[in-house]
Amino acid sequence: MRFDIKISPLDLDLTLGCGQTFRWRKAADGLWEGALGNQFIRLGQRGSVMHIEASPGGREVERLVRTHLRADDDVRGIQKVLAEDPVLAAGISELKGLRIVKIDEWECLISFILATYANIPRITKMIETLSTRFGERIVAGMNSFPSRDRLRRVPLSALSNCGFGYRAKFIHEACKVLDDDAISEFRGLSHKDLREELKRLPGVGDKVADCVSLFGFGRLDAFPIDVWIERALGRLYHRRGSYNRLREFAHERFGQYAGYAQEYLYYNERLRAPRDNCLFSKERDN
Protein backbone atom coordinates (compact mmCIF):
# COMPACT_ATOMS: atom_id res chain seq x y z
CA MET A 1 0.00 0.00 0.00
CA ARG A 2 1.02 3.60 -0.65
CA PHE A 3 -0.23 6.90 0.67
CA ASP A 4 0.94 10.37 1.75
CA ILE A 5 0.72 12.12 5.11
CA LYS A 6 1.93 15.45 6.39
CA ILE A 7 4.36 15.91 9.28
CA SER A 8 6.00 19.26 9.82
CA PRO A 9 8.71 20.16 10.37
CA LEU A 10 10.44 17.02 9.16
CA ASP A 11 13.77 16.20 7.55
CA LEU A 12 13.95 12.44 7.03
CA ASP A 13 17.66 12.49 6.23
CA LEU A 14 18.49 14.23 9.50
CA THR A 15 16.01 12.27 11.59
CA LEU A 16 16.71 8.75 10.33
CA GLY A 17 20.39 9.20 9.54
CA CYS A 18 21.77 10.91 12.63
CA GLY A 19 22.44 7.87 14.81
CA GLN A 20 19.46 7.74 17.14
CA THR A 21 18.00 4.77 15.26
CA PHE A 22 19.94 2.11 13.38
CA ARG A 23 17.69 0.06 11.12
CA TRP A 24 16.86 2.63 8.44
CA ARG A 25 18.87 2.60 5.24
CA LYS A 26 18.62 4.76 2.17
CA ALA A 27 17.72 2.77 -0.94
CA ALA A 28 19.07 3.41 -4.43
CA ASP A 29 15.89 5.29 -5.36
CA GLY A 30 16.37 7.68 -2.43
CA LEU A 31 13.64 6.28 -0.19
CA TRP A 32 14.40 5.25 3.39
CA GLU A 33 13.75 1.55 4.06
CA GLY A 34 13.17 0.02 7.46
CA ALA A 35 10.90 -2.07 9.63
CA LEU A 36 8.32 -0.99 12.20
CA GLY A 37 6.91 -4.01 13.97
CA ASN A 38 6.11 -6.53 11.26
CA GLN A 39 5.77 -3.92 8.53
CA PHE A 40 8.37 -3.25 5.89
CA ILE A 41 8.24 0.52 5.43
CA ARG A 42 9.61 2.85 2.78
CA LEU A 43 9.59 6.59 3.39
CA GLY A 44 10.25 9.56 1.15
CA GLN A 45 9.41 13.23 1.35
CA ARG A 46 8.75 16.25 -0.82
CA GLY A 47 8.66 19.28 1.43
CA SER A 48 6.21 18.66 4.24
CA VAL A 49 4.49 15.80 2.40
CA MET A 50 5.78 12.37 3.34
CA HIS A 51 5.27 9.41 1.06
CA ILE A 52 4.75 6.01 2.70
CA GLU A 53 4.94 2.55 1.20
CA ALA A 54 4.24 -0.46 3.41
CA SER A 55 4.16 -4.22 3.10
CA PRO A 56 2.07 -6.13 4.02
CA GLY A 57 0.20 -2.89 4.79
CA GLY A 58 -2.99 -2.29 6.73
CA ARG A 59 -4.78 0.16 8.92
CA GLU A 60 -2.04 0.40 11.51
CA VAL A 61 0.68 1.64 9.16
CA GLU A 62 -0.07 5.34 9.47
CA ARG A 63 -0.17 5.06 13.25
CA LEU A 64 3.15 3.18 13.30
CA VAL A 65 4.85 5.86 11.22
CA ARG A 66 3.32 8.79 13.10
CA THR A 67 4.31 7.21 16.41
CA HIS A 68 7.85 6.50 15.27
CA LEU A 69 8.34 10.09 14.08
CA ARG A 70 6.57 11.52 17.14
CA ALA A 71 4.17 13.39 14.89
CA ASP A 72 2.33 14.88 17.86
CA ASP A 73 5.41 16.66 19.21
CA ASP A 74 5.19 20.43 18.88
CA VAL A 75 8.71 20.62 17.51
CA ARG A 76 8.45 24.32 16.61
CA GLY A 77 7.36 25.09 20.16
CA ILE A 78 10.12 22.97 21.63
CA GLN A 79 12.71 24.69 19.45
CA LYS A 80 11.38 28.07 20.43
CA VAL A 81 11.89 27.22 24.10
CA LEU A 82 15.37 25.77 23.52
CA ALA A 83 16.40 28.74 21.38
CA GLU A 84 16.28 30.88 24.50
CA ASP A 85 19.70 29.35 25.05
CA PRO A 86 21.89 31.52 22.78
CA VAL A 87 24.42 28.77 22.15
CA LEU A 88 21.75 26.33 21.05
CA ALA A 89 19.83 28.93 19.06
CA ALA A 90 22.65 29.31 16.56
CA GLY A 91 22.55 25.63 15.65
CA ILE A 92 18.85 24.86 15.71
CA SER A 93 18.11 27.01 12.68
CA GLU A 94 19.74 24.42 10.41
CA LEU A 95 18.20 21.45 12.22
CA LYS A 96 14.53 22.41 12.18
CA GLY A 97 13.49 19.08 10.65
CA LEU A 98 15.45 16.91 13.08
CA ARG A 99 12.96 15.06 15.28
CA ILE A 100 13.47 12.66 18.16
CA VAL A 101 12.20 9.21 17.17
CA LYS A 102 10.16 6.78 19.23
CA ILE A 103 11.61 3.27 19.04
CA ASP A 104 10.00 0.09 20.31
CA GLU A 105 11.18 -0.25 23.92
CA TRP A 106 12.59 -3.75 23.59
CA GLU A 107 14.35 -3.02 20.32
CA CYS A 108 15.74 0.18 21.81
CA LEU A 109 17.07 -1.55 24.92
CA ILE A 110 18.88 -4.28 23.02
CA SER A 111 20.12 -1.85 20.38
CA PHE A 112 21.78 0.47 22.86
CA ILE A 113 23.28 -2.39 24.88
CA LEU A 114 24.92 -3.40 21.61
CA ALA A 115 25.87 0.23 20.92
CA THR A 116 28.31 0.54 23.82
CA TYR A 117 31.80 1.56 22.77
CA ALA A 118 31.19 1.00 19.06
CA ASN A 119 30.82 3.39 16.15
CA ILE A 120 27.59 3.81 14.22
CA PRO A 121 28.53 1.76 11.13
CA ARG A 122 29.41 -1.13 13.39
CA ILE A 123 26.26 -0.73 15.50
CA THR A 124 24.18 -0.78 12.33
CA LYS A 125 25.92 -3.94 11.25
CA MET A 126 25.47 -5.69 14.63
CA ILE A 127 21.75 -4.95 14.69
CA GLU A 128 21.38 -6.11 11.11
CA THR A 129 23.14 -9.34 12.03
CA LEU A 130 20.84 -9.83 15.02
CA SER A 131 17.72 -9.29 12.90
CA THR A 132 18.93 -11.38 9.97
CA ARG A 133 19.82 -14.36 12.12
CA PHE A 134 17.04 -14.31 14.71
CA GLY A 135 14.21 -12.09 13.43
CA GLU A 136 11.30 -13.19 11.29
CA ARG A 137 11.25 -12.55 7.58
CA ILE A 138 8.94 -9.71 6.52
CA VAL A 139 10.03 -9.32 2.90
CA ALA A 140 13.16 -10.34 1.03
CA GLY A 141 16.11 -8.67 2.71
CA MET A 142 14.21 -7.34 5.73
CA ASN A 143 13.48 -9.19 8.97
CA SER A 144 11.66 -7.99 12.04
CA PHE A 145 13.69 -7.17 15.13
CA PRO A 146 13.79 -10.40 17.20
CA SER A 147 11.34 -10.51 20.08
CA ARG A 148 12.37 -11.15 23.65
CA ASP A 149 10.80 -14.61 23.54
CA ARG A 150 12.82 -15.47 20.48
CA LEU A 151 16.05 -14.00 21.73
CA ARG A 152 15.93 -15.66 25.11
CA ARG A 153 15.93 -19.06 23.40
CA VAL A 154 19.13 -18.23 21.54
CA PRO A 155 22.10 -19.88 23.27
CA LEU A 156 24.99 -17.69 24.32
CA SER A 157 27.25 -19.58 21.95
CA ALA A 158 25.15 -18.42 18.98
CA LEU A 159 25.23 -14.80 20.15
CA SER A 160 28.98 -15.00 20.72
CA ASN A 161 29.36 -15.96 17.09
CA CYS A 162 27.89 -12.67 15.81
CA GLY A 163 30.85 -10.34 16.31
CA PHE A 164 29.27 -8.63 19.32
CA GLY A 165 32.29 -9.06 21.58
CA TYR A 166 31.56 -8.70 25.29
CA ARG A 167 28.07 -7.41 24.41
CA ALA A 168 26.84 -10.93 23.59
CA LYS A 169 26.85 -11.90 27.26
CA PHE A 170 24.97 -8.72 28.23
CA ILE A 171 22.03 -9.19 25.90
CA HIS A 172 21.87 -12.90 26.73
CA GLU A 173 21.63 -12.06 30.43
CA ALA A 174 19.19 -9.19 29.85
CA CYS A 175 16.83 -11.57 28.06
CA LYS A 176 16.86 -13.94 31.01
CA VAL A 177 16.40 -11.24 33.65
CA LEU A 178 13.39 -9.53 32.01
CA ASP A 179 10.06 -11.31 32.42
CA ASP A 180 7.01 -11.11 30.17
CA ASP A 181 5.53 -7.84 31.32
CA ALA A 182 8.61 -6.02 32.55
CA ILE A 183 8.54 -3.57 29.66
CA SER A 184 4.89 -2.61 30.19
CA GLU A 185 5.55 -2.15 33.90
CA PHE A 186 8.47 0.15 33.07
CA ARG A 187 6.10 2.36 31.07
CA GLY A 188 4.25 3.35 34.23
CA LEU A 189 7.31 4.37 36.21
CA SER A 190 8.50 7.90 36.89
CA HIS A 191 11.58 8.88 34.93
CA LYS A 192 13.74 8.52 38.03
CA ASP A 193 12.44 5.04 38.84
CA LEU A 194 12.61 3.96 35.21
CA ARG A 195 16.23 5.00 35.05
CA GLU A 196 17.07 3.02 38.19
CA GLU A 197 15.28 -0.08 36.97
CA LEU A 198 17.00 0.07 33.59
CA LYS A 199 20.39 0.44 35.27
CA ARG A 200 19.81 -2.82 37.14
CA LEU A 201 19.93 -4.67 33.82
CA PRO A 202 23.25 -6.14 32.68
CA GLY A 203 25.04 -3.90 30.21
CA VAL A 204 22.95 -0.86 31.14
CA GLY A 205 24.72 2.04 32.82
CA ASP A 206 24.01 5.77 32.93
CA LYS A 207 24.27 6.42 29.22
CA VAL A 208 22.34 3.42 27.92
CA ALA A 209 19.61 4.00 30.52
CA ASP A 210 19.23 7.58 29.28
CA CYS A 211 19.13 6.52 25.62
CA VAL A 212 16.45 3.93 26.34
CA SER A 213 14.49 6.41 28.46
CA LEU A 214 14.60 8.96 25.64
CA PHE A 215 14.24 6.98 22.42
CA GLY A 216 12.38 3.94 23.80
CA PHE A 217 10.15 5.28 26.55
CA GLY A 218 9.77 8.78 25.17
CA ARG A 219 11.05 10.65 28.22
CA LEU A 220 12.00 13.90 26.50
CA ASP A 221 13.86 15.20 29.55
CA ALA A 222 16.45 12.39 29.35
CA PHE A 223 19.93 13.58 28.34
CA PRO A 224 22.30 10.79 27.26
CA ILE A 225 25.97 11.77 27.52
CA ASP A 226 28.44 10.00 25.25
CA VAL A 227 31.90 11.14 24.20
CA TRP A 228 30.46 13.59 21.65
CA ILE A 229 28.11 15.25 24.13
CA GLU A 230 30.91 15.41 26.65
CA ARG A 231 33.03 17.25 24.09
CA ALA A 232 30.18 19.57 23.13
CA LEU A 233 29.48 20.53 26.73
CA GLY A 234 33.17 21.17 27.32
CA ARG A 235 33.68 23.14 24.14
CA LEU A 236 30.47 25.17 24.05
CA TYR A 237 29.62 25.52 27.75
CA HIS A 238 33.00 24.96 29.41
CA ARG A 239 31.50 22.26 31.59
CA ARG A 240 33.41 19.16 32.58
CA GLY A 241 33.15 16.51 35.23
CA SER A 242 31.34 13.34 36.11
CA TYR A 243 28.27 12.01 34.33
CA ASN A 244 26.01 13.17 37.14
CA ARG A 245 27.46 16.66 37.19
CA LEU A 246 27.01 17.07 33.45
CA ARG A 247 23.53 15.61 33.64
CA GLU A 248 22.48 18.05 36.35
CA PHE A 249 23.84 20.93 34.31
CA ALA A 250 21.88 19.78 31.25
CA HIS A 251 18.70 19.39 33.23
CA GLU A 252 18.97 22.89 34.69
CA ARG A 253 19.89 24.37 31.34
CA PHE A 254 17.50 22.54 29.00
CA GLY A 255 14.72 21.32 31.31
CA GLN A 256 11.89 19.15 30.07
CA TYR A 257 13.18 19.12 26.47
CA ALA A 258 16.76 18.20 27.29
CA GLY A 259 16.48 15.21 24.94
CA TYR A 260 15.91 17.44 21.94
CA ALA A 261 18.76 19.70 23.04
CA GLN A 262 20.97 16.66 23.30
CA GLU A 263 20.16 15.60 19.76
CA TYR A 264 21.01 19.03 18.34
CA LEU A 265 24.29 19.10 20.26
CA TYR A 266 25.08 15.54 19.23
CA TYR A 267 24.43 16.16 15.56
CA ASN A 268 26.49 19.33 15.58
CA GLU A 269 29.42 17.84 17.42
CA ARG A 270 29.62 14.51 15.62
CA LEU A 271 28.60 15.35 12.07
CA ARG A 272 28.83 19.04 11.39
CA ALA A 273 31.61 20.62 13.41
CA PRO A 274 34.35 18.23 12.30
CA ARG A 275 33.36 18.50 8.64
CA ASP A 276 32.95 22.18 7.89
CA ASN A 277 34.03 23.85 11.10
CA CYS A 278 30.53 25.25 11.48
CA LEU A 279 29.76 25.56 15.16
CA PHE A 280 27.01 26.68 17.46
CA SER A 281 29.56 29.01 18.95
CA LYS A 282 32.10 30.76 16.75
CA GLU A 283 34.93 30.21 19.16
CA ARG A 284 36.98 27.06 19.14
CA ASP A 285 39.04 26.15 22.18
CA ASN A 286 41.59 23.77 20.78
Next chain:
DNA sequence: GCCCAGGAGTGTG
Protein backbone atom coordinates in the same frame (compact mmCIF):
# COMPACT_ATOMS: atom_id res chain seq x y z
C1' DG B 1 49.44 -0.88 12.40
C1' DC B 2 47.11 2.74 14.89
C1' DC B 3 43.27 5.13 16.99
C1' DC B 4 38.72 5.37 18.28
C1' DA B 5 33.93 4.26 19.11
C1' DG B 6 26.16 6.91 21.23
C1' DG B 7 30.34 2.38 27.87
C1' DA B 8 29.72 -0.94 31.55
C1' DG B 9 31.55 -3.56 35.39
C1' DT B 10 34.69 -3.98 38.96
C1' DG B 11 38.06 -2.74 42.13
C1' DT B 12 40.57 0.95 44.65
C1' DG B 13 41.67 5.47 46.91
Next chain:
DNA sequence: CACACTCATGGG
Protein backbone atom coordinates in the same frame (compact mmCIF):
# COMPACT_ATOMS: atom_id res chain seq x y z
C1' DC C 1 31.97 10.45 45.43
C1' DA C 2 36.15 10.00 41.76
C1' DC C 3 39.47 7.49 38.98
C1' DA C 4 41.92 3.24 36.73
C1' DC C 5 41.67 -0.76 34.62
C1' DT C 6 39.61 -4.47 31.77
C1' DC C 7 36.55 -6.17 28.38
C1' DA C 8 36.31 -7.60 22.41
C1' DT C 9 36.16 -5.92 17.96
C1' DG C 10 35.49 -3.57 13.57
C1' DG C 11 35.49 0.90 11.00
C1' DG C 12 38.22 4.87 9.40
